[in-house]
Amino acid sequence: MRLFAAVLPPDEALAELGRAVDRLTSSEGAEGLRWTGPPGWHFTLAFYGEVPDETVPELSRRLERAAARTAPFPLALRGGGHFGDRALWVGATGDVAALRRLAERAGAAAGKAGLDTEDHRHYRPHLTLARGSGAVSLTPYAAALDTFTGEQWTVGELALVRSRLPTSGVRGERPRYEKVGGWPLSATG
Secondary structure (H helix, E strand, O other): OEEEEEEOOOHHHHHHHHHHHHHHHOOOOHHHOEEOOHHHOOEEEEEEEEOOHHHHHHHHHHHHHHHHOOOOEEEEEEEEEEEOOOEEEEEEEEOHHHHHHHHHHHHHHHHHOOOOOOOOOOOOOOEEEEEOOOOOOOHHHHHHOOOOEOOOEEEOEEEEEEEEOOOOOOOOOOOEEEEEEEEEOOOOO
């Protein structure tokens, strides 16, 4: 299974973001981007790639421990940015340090479960909104999100998500995501 660990924003936060994104998708040039939608909006903490079925129970145990070592924390969607002209994203505000620690723990869980892990760059919390081919500048879209700040919520769960890539070859088909596990953040203090 192709898996990753994630924080899944609540429906209310996704609806708020959806209203802001709707304004962007109707702007000039937006049709040149591949827009994601609420089913694909999440904060990836650690990407595991293809995980053998027999490894999933141990990975799940390790993620449960990571969640148990993490206290619930406040987070909100905020601002926009882009990685070149390849990905447009919305960022986070609130206890971003706790989000980074949770990402580190989710990454360490993979190594402890016996998965090969690579050293990754410094974790930059983001939720991908659109992908581009480089033909459309993402700068104006990111600038339009500069003032966006969603309502704060409490992150209370670490999720394990399965990603199913498109296989039909139909233009516009998107990956499908399925939550296969979730563990409450339960540390105190």
